[in-house]
Every structure is written in C-alpha cells, then in structure tokens.
Amino acid sequence: MKPFRIEIPQADLDDLRDRLDRARWPRQLPGEGWSRGVPVDLLRELDDHWRTGYDWRLHEARLNEFPQFVTEIDGHDVHFLHVRSAEPDALPLVLTHGWPNSFVEFAGLIGPLTDPAAHGGDPRQAFHVVVPSVPGFGFSAAPSGPGWDTARVARMWAELMRRLGYDRYGTQGGDLGAYIAPEIARLAPEHVVGVYVISGLGFPTEADVPEMDEAERAAFAALMSADWMHGVDHHALLRSAPQTFTYGWHDSPLAALAWMTQKFHDFSAAGPLEKAIDRDLLLTNVTLYWLTGTFGSSSWTYYDSSASAWPAGQKAVPTGVYSGPPGIRRLAERHNTIVHWPADNPSGHHFIAMDRPDALAADMRAFFAKVS
Known part of the structure; x- marks a missing residue:
C-alpha cells in the first residue's frame, strides 16, 4: 500500500x-x-x-488531512481513505459512496464516526473508517473492460479489508453503495457484522400493488410522484x-x-x-x-446494465436502514433481516451524509450497537 x-x-x-x-x-x-x-x-x-x-x-488541503493510500486489487489501482479512531475497541467500517458522488461525500461524516465523543456520541461506539473510491471514480483506476458489476467491487472491498487486517467489520452504502455494501456481506458473511443502507430497500413496484394495504399504496403513490x-x-x-x-x-x-x-x-x-x-x-x-x-x-x-432495479439486499447478516419511506419494511424483509428501521430520521436520504452527517452518524451508531 x-x-x-x-x-x-x-x-x-x-x-x-x-x-x-x-x-x-x-x-x-x-x-x-x-x-x-x-x-x-x-x-x-x-x-x-x-x-x-x-x-x-x-x-x-482539507481532504489531505485524511490519511490516503493506493493499492492494487484485481489488477486495478484503488484509492482509499483509512482513518483509524483513537478508541482501541472501535469497529472497522467500510463506507461506499454513490453516483454522482465520490469519497468527498463522507468528508463531514468521518469525524463523527471516528471520534464520537467530540460530536456528542458515546466513545464506545467509535469506528475505524475505510472509504474506497469505486473503480472509475476519482483517483481509482477505471474498469479495464466491460462486464463489471457490483459483486466484483464487493470482492475488491473484502480484499482491501483483509489487507488492512480487519477480520470483523461493518459495511455501509447509499445509491451505488446500497448495491455494493450488501454484496460484501453475501460474499464474506463470516467477516461482516452488519449492513447499513441509506435508502432503497423495500421500494415497491407495480408488481407489489395487488398485495398492498392502504398505507402501502400511499407510500407507492408518494414514490411515483x-x-x-x-x-x-x-x-x-x-x-x-x-x-x-x-x-x-x-x-x-x-x-x-x-x-x-x-x-x-x-x-x-x-x-x-x-x-x-x-x-x-x-x-x-x-x-x-x-x-x-x-x-x-x-x-x-x-x-453495463440492460435495465434498472432497486437494490435487493441480503439475508446473510443483519441489516439497518436509515430512511424507510417510500421503502416498505415488509417488502424489504423478503430479502433482508431488518433489525433497524427508524421512522423519525431527518429527511434528505440521498445526500444525507453531506446534508446531515451528525444525524447519519448517530443512526449508524445505533444500528451497529445492536449487531456488534
């Protein structure tokens, strides 16, 4: 590295x-x-x-305050931040950004995660934070050919965490990261304690409408509008x-x-x-x-895709979701073991790491306290 x-x-x-x-x-x-x-x-x-x-x-200069590295994985250079907490028992956590974002998405989130005491949190709920740049984004090398998928990126992230010496860790993601973070758990369930997704799980489709109750139909209407x-x-x-x-x-x-x-x-x-x-x-x-x-x-x-689809998640390890609606928990539980689905988090889920990093960090601490 x-x-x-x-x-x-x-x-x-x-x-x-x-x-x-x-x-x-x-x-x-x-x-x-x-x-x-x-x-x-x-x-x-x-x-x-x-x-x-x-x-x-x-x-x-502010970005360079975070320790950064490049390592070759699967024939591609991967750029990542690696910010260790001063708390000795901190949980390792890999954060995956989305599109059209970058590792910059987490600039305001890293401090609350690595040093919760300085941000009104419990120091026992600190994290060692790893933020890779997805291939093709920022300073990570672009995919060298067609056929790439989120499972391939997940394998790269699992290898990165192994090289960093982390045997047990959490994964987090939103947007594109909401597809990659669950894939890491599916690939390496013995190493992942839990998956935290910003939003996207349990989003209803037309095929779900016949089985919906009144409240769920309202959530679907809100999504479609x-x-x-x-x-x-x-x-x-x-x-x-x-x-x-x-x-x-x-x-x-x-x-x-x-x-x-x-x-x-x-x-x-x-x-x-x-x-x-x-x-x-x-x-x-x-x-x-x-x-x-x-x-x-x-x-x-x-x-490299023929159609778009909402992330499905996984059942290998427990899952937490920051923002439920318009996602429906019952639908998310078809493919996930949901243990954290708060109903009162501040809105703005797609860019919540940029908009409300303290609120996001607090909710992430609440989820990982349940599973670690």
Missing part, C-alpha cells in the same frame, strides 16, 4: 479557470423554474462562485450513449457543472438544492470529477 496525497498541478487549475472564463452561455428557454432543466440564473451564480470564490487548494423519479433519466442516457455525452462533460466545465447540478437537484429530498447542500462541498465533488476526468468512467454501472 502506497501513501497518497492529492496534488493537482496548477496548470490544470489554470486551464479550468480559463475554460470557465470563456464559457459560451445559452439563453434561458421558456418555462418556469426547473421545467426545462437547470435555470440559467442559478447556474450563473454557481459558476461565478466556482470561478471567483471557490478555492480548490483549501479543500484539497416524487420529483426525483421524474428528473433526467440518467439510467437510459448512460446505458445508451455514455461516450457521446462524455465529450461535453470532459471538455466543458460549464456542461459538467450543469449536469451535476441537475442530478443533485433531482436527487435532493431535503428541499431546494442550494439549501440542502453546502455549495463548496458540491463544487469540490464536481471539481474532483473534472480534474480526474471521470465523468464517463464513473457511469460504468449504467452502460
């Missing part, structure tokens, strides 16, 4: 600023709010901050022509910013994007994608 530091060449930052300065802006199309996509006025404001107010070097179910269909887009769209994201930071802003807006369940997520944190994620050139390679889970 080789120590790693983020050290972006100044020339790359200068090129980014130059491209932003020379952006060719379109006119606003007719329509209210987000009805035609990201509003020009909103994106101009965010772009202006990216050009003149955002400081990558500041956030680069949710804003994030009716945004840009990135599944279809990235399955059909990811290379075509990658040209724009890779060459134009304005196009990249618009795409990321659209998807973060679509996925934000905690109200307006500008109120839900700190804009510097959002821009750090966008800048990381830009500087590493990973807009195309990070979409491999979509272009």
Whole structure:
C-alpha cells in the first residue's frame, strides 16, 4: 500500500479557470423554474462562485488531512481513505459512496464516526473508517473492460479489508453503495457484522400493488410522484450513449457543472438544492470529477446494465436502514433481516451524509450497537 496525497498541478487549475472564463452561455428557454432543466440564473451564480470564490487548494488541503493510500486489487489501482479512531475497541467500517458522488461525500461524516465523543456520541461506539473510491471514480483506476458489476467491487472491498487486517467489520452504502455494501456481506458473511443502507430497500413496484394495504399504496403513490423519479433519466442516457455525452462533460466545465447540478437537484429530498447542500462541498465533488476526468468512467454501472432495479439486499447478516419511506419494511424483509428501521430520521436520504452527517452518524451508531 502506497501513501497518497492529492496534488493537482496548477496548470490544470489554470486551464479550468480559463475554460470557465470563456464559457459560451445559452439563453434561458421558456418555462418556469426547473421545467426545462437547470435555470440559467442559478447556474450563473454557481459558476461565478466556482470561478471567483471557490478555492480548490483549501479543500484539497482539507481532504489531505485524511490519511490516503493506493493499492492494487484485481489488477486495478484503488484509492482509499483509512482513518483509524483513537478508541482501541472501535469497529472497522467500510463506507461506499454513490453516483454522482465520490469519497468527498463522507468528508463531514468521518469525524463523527471516528471520534464520537467530540460530536456528542458515546466513545464506545467509535469506528475505524475505510472509504474506497469505486473503480472509475476519482483517483481509482477505471474498469479495464466491460462486464463489471457490483459483486466484483464487493470482492475488491473484502480484499482491501483483509489487507488492512480487519477480520470483523461493518459495511455501509447509499445509491451505488446500497448495491455494493450488501454484496460484501453475501460474499464474506463470516467477516461482516452488519449492513447499513441509506435508502432503497423495500421500494415497491407495480408488481407489489395487488398485495398492498392502504398505507402501502400511499407510500407507492408518494414514490411515483416524487420529483426525483421524474428528473433526467440518467439510467437510459448512460446505458445508451455514455461516450457521446462524455465529450461535453470532459471538455466543458460549464456542461459538467450543469449536469451535476441537475442530478443533485433531482436527487435532493431535503428541499431546494442550494439549501440542502453546502455549495463548496458540491463544487469540490464536481471539481474532483473534472480534474480526474471521470465523468464517463464513473457511469460504468449504467452502460453495463440492460435495465434498472432497486437494490435487493441480503439475508446473510443483519441489516439497518436509515430512511424507510417510500421503502416498505415488509417488502424489504423478503430479502433482508431488518433489525433497524427508524421512522423519525431527518429527511434528505440521498445526500444525507453531506446534508446531515451528525444525524447519519448517530443512526449508524445505533444500528451497529445492536449487531456488534
């Protein structure tokens, strides 16, 4: 394992600023709010901050405060953070980010997990935290060919934890991580004490409707009417022509910013994007994608699939879920042994690690206290 530091060449930052300065802006199309996509006025404001107010070097330095490493697994370099707690009996925990996110997703969560006493928690519920970058994201090498799936990534994570000397550990994931985290338990149940999923388990489908009661039908109706179910269909887009769209994201930071802003807006369940997520944190994620050139390679889970489906989970070890609705516990229990399903957690599940890291950390501690 080789120590790693983020050290972006100044020339790359200068090129980014130059491209932003020379952006060719379109006119606003007719329509209210987000009805035609990201509003020009909103994106101009965010772009202006990216050009003149955002400081990558500041956030680069903050990210470099976390110990980082690169190791080769399955023929691919894997970048990861490894932050050990000062508490000797801390539980090892591997966190898996989603799309369109990165390890940046967990920047505010690591402290509450590794040092709960400093964040109002019980020091006996501390974690040693491992945050790998999924292949094709950030500083991890991209998949070298077709045919990759979440089970292959799960095998890489299990091997990573073995190399780090962790025999018993927990797994966590949201979005793409909600598929990978259960796969680790299915692959290595003797090593995983529990799986914690942000959201996605027990999501109903049309096939479940005939067996639903009134409350479950209401949950299904809420799911089908949710804003994030009716945004840009990135599944279809990235399955059909990811290379075509990658040209724009890779060459134009304005196009990249618009795409990321659209998807973060679509996925934000905690109200307006500008109120839900700190804009510097959002821009750090966008800048990381830009500087590493990973807009195309990070979409491999979509272009290697023929259809989309909700994560199913596993029954090998106990499962905890941060956010239930619109998931239905009864449906989740078909494929999972659910031991933790709180009904009163703060909303905003898709980006809760960025929006409410303290609330997420507290709930994770509650779950893993039950299973470890």
